[in-house]
Amino acid sequence: MSVAFVFPGQGSQYVGMGRDLYETYPEARRVFDEADEILGFPLSRLCFAGPAEILNDTINAQPAILTTTVALLRVLEHKRIWKSEPEKGGGNRHGLPDVPLFVAGHSLGEYCSLAATRSLDFRTLLLLARERGRLMRDAGQYRPGGMAAILGLKAKIVDELCQEASQGGKGIVQAANYNSPGQIVISGDKAALEEAMALAKARGALRVIPLEVSIAAHSPLMEYAAERFRLVVEAVPLKQPAIPIVANVTAAPTKEVGAIKNELMQQLTSSVRWTESVQCMIDRGVTTFIEIGPRNVLQGLIKRIDSRVQTDWVGDVNSVESLVSRLSQCSR
Numbered sequence: 001m002s003v004a005f006v007f008p009g010q011g012s013q014y015v016g017m018g019r020d021l022y023e024t025y026p027e028a029r030r031v032f033d034e035a036d037e038i039l040g041f042p043l044s045r046l047c048f049a050g051p052a053e054i055l056n057d058t059i060n061a062q063p064a065i066l067t068t069t070v071a072l073l074r075v076l077e078h079k080r081i082w083k084s085e086p087e088k089g090g091g092n093r094h095g096l097p098d099v100p101l102f103v104a105g106h107s108l109g110e111y112c113s114l115a116a117t118r119s120l121d122f123r124t125l126l127l128l129a130r131e132r133g134r135l136m137r138d139a140g141q142y143r144p145g146g147m148a149a150i151l152g153l154k155a156k157i158v159d160e161l162c163q164e165a166s167q168g169g170k171g172i173v174q175a176a177n178y179n180s181p182g183q184i185v186i187s188g189d190k191a192a193l194e195e196a197m198a199l200a201k202a203r204g205a206l207r208v209i210p211l212e213v214s215i216a217a218h219s220p221l222m223e224y225a226a227e228r229f230r231l232v233v234e235a236v237p238l239k240q241p242a243i244p245i246v247a248n249v250t251a252a253p254t255k256e257v258g259a260i261k262n263e264l265m266q267q268l269t270s271s272v273r274w275t276e277s278v279q280c281m282i283d284r285g286v287t288t289f290i291e292i293g294p295r296n297v298l299q300g301l302i303k304r305i306d307s308r309v310q311t312d313w314v315g316d317v318n319s320v321e322s323l324v325s326r327l328s329q330c331s332r
Contacts, residue, residue, distance in 0.1 A: 291313040
């Protein structure tokens with residue numbers, strides 16, 4: 001198998017995530033305990049018991065998703081499902097390559113990609129995710145906006161109606177996430193967003209779904225956050241990854257430190273080109289995508305992009321043990 005690891009972003013969190021990992025695997029327990037110590041408050045308790053409205057606040061959701069994902073990565077590495085760096089001699093005891101061919105994350109998931117490639121240590125990544133969440137929340141208060149999902153329209157049509165809605169003096173709206181063919185999330189000023197939603201319905205969208213958020217992620221409304229986050233990203237000691245990271249902004253693989261830092265800074269105001277990112281990996285030989293994160297929100301998107309590829313997910317104890325069992329049978 002030619003494998004890529006992919007990581008979901010915000011929206012994959014839920015109350016109770018990671019609890020069974022914490023109770024079952026010492027490797028996961030150490031990650032959650034370390035996160036509590038680094039942040040100075042019980043993030044683990046928030047993940048395990050909520051309340052949901054506090055967990056869903058972007059300042060908490062982002063480090064919570066990252067922590068749960070890193071706990072999963074540590075468990076998988078302990079079980080020799082993968083290695084963060086290649087070793088001489090090829091594959092592991094399950095018949096998989098030592099490392100995935102590529103890694104990619106959706107929005108916040110890119111930070112999980114950096115964890116998988118050991119480009120940044122967990123402490124730095126956790127503080128980055130927390131600061132990213134804080135600045136995005138502040139940007140939403142500084143310049144409120146909204147987001148909506150458009151189903152059943154081609155990307156070109158969505159781009160055109162966003163451009164039209166942005167020319168009427170009601171503000172800016174643009175495609176935030178090109179998630180899969182026929183599923184695009186738009187983001188921007190509330191008045192322009194409502195205009196774009198109306199245009200989408202008029203152009204024949206199957207559904208137009210307002211999202212319950214008060215920020216306009218991946219749009220120019222995040223410029224307030226991007227300007228301040230740039231100083232933070234420029235200062236982090238990023239190491240060159242051993243595995244290429246397929247970036248959201250360019251939809252292309254890179255191992256260059258400067259390009260990755262630029263990606264993290266541009267990502268806040270730029271569209272997530274997920275459809276192109278997945279297609280890029282398929283074109284370069286990936287046949288199996290393993291999603292790692294609290295919920296399997298990317299599996300369906302990947303299948304809609306190309307139904308021929310194989311997908312899997314690990315996010316709790318049952319899915320971890322199921323993957324280990326299946327791979328063990330395949331390697332016999």
